Amino acid sequence: AQRVTQPEKLLSVFKGAPVELKCNYSYSGSPELFWYVQYSRQRLQLLLRHISRESIKGFTADLNKGETSFHLKKPFAQEEDSAMYYCALSGRAGTALIFGKGTTLSVSS
Amino acid sequence: DAGITQSPRHKVTETGTPVTLRCHQTENHRYMYWYRQDPGHGLRLIHYSYGVKDTDKGEVSDGYSVSRSKTEDFLLTLESATSSQTSVYFCATRSAGGFSEQYFGPGTRLTVT
Structure with a gap:
């Protein structure tokens, strides 16, 4: 599943x-993994995807196929990083992304 | 924002009434999706479309129907609204090429009283 x-x-x-922020996935093939961010009452927007291997807003994520994980990391959190973060996978081109339940990140001073 | 709009943005309706939400895109994306977002559940797929007049059910399709008569419009209908359908509804689109990202609309906050 x-x-x-x-x-x-x-x-x-x-x-x-x-x-x-931890993310583990279950998929029998080779999925595409994404991280989306949702700031308060806004639309979801793409933060990064594993295939592009970019670093956005200081965040990085490495796909570990052995552990089936795609954890999101940032060395120094900022208050503006406070948001809901969703990990998602896509099994085949065009299919709907499957989302995790989300993690709320709260950064305080 | 990939030119995705949703209407209405907010709606309050009574139990038992039909409700239609509209998603409009200007990107000519082939795939369109409807999700609902609920605390503790994340985003769950309701229905999706892979082309004009081609639609299929998602994870939580009971009580919902969809139609897509044009590439740019994807309608979600709650046939007889119930309080359990109080939620935030997001439309998303995706182009046909490879593992493209999904772009999201601004959401519709629906309250069923």
Whole structure:
């Protein structure tokens, strides 16, 4: 079964602390993995995808096929990073993304 | 924002009434999707479309129907609204090429009283 698991509902950190948002997936083939971010009451927007291997807003994510994980990391959290983060996978081109339940990141000063 | 709009943005309706939400895109994307977003559930797929007049069910399709008569419009209808359908509804689109990203609309906040 295709599944995305984000084990933390809420992650609270202080400004300047490192952040790691966990994502594990279940898929029998080779999926495309994404991280989306949703700021308060806004639309979801793409943060990064594993195939492009970019670093956006200081965030990075590495696909670990052995552990079937795609954790999102940032070395120094900023208050403006406070948002809901969704991990998602796509099995085949054109198919709907399958989302995890999301993790709320709260960064306080 | 890939030119995706949703209407209405907010709606309050009564139990038992039909409701139609509209998603409009200007990107000529082939694929369109309807999700609902609920606390503790994340985003769940309701229905999707892979072309004009080609639609299929998603994970939580009961009580919903869709139609796509033009590439740019994808309508979601709640046939007889229930309180459990109170949610935020997001439309998304995706182009046909490879593992493209999904672009999301701004969402419609629906309250069923």
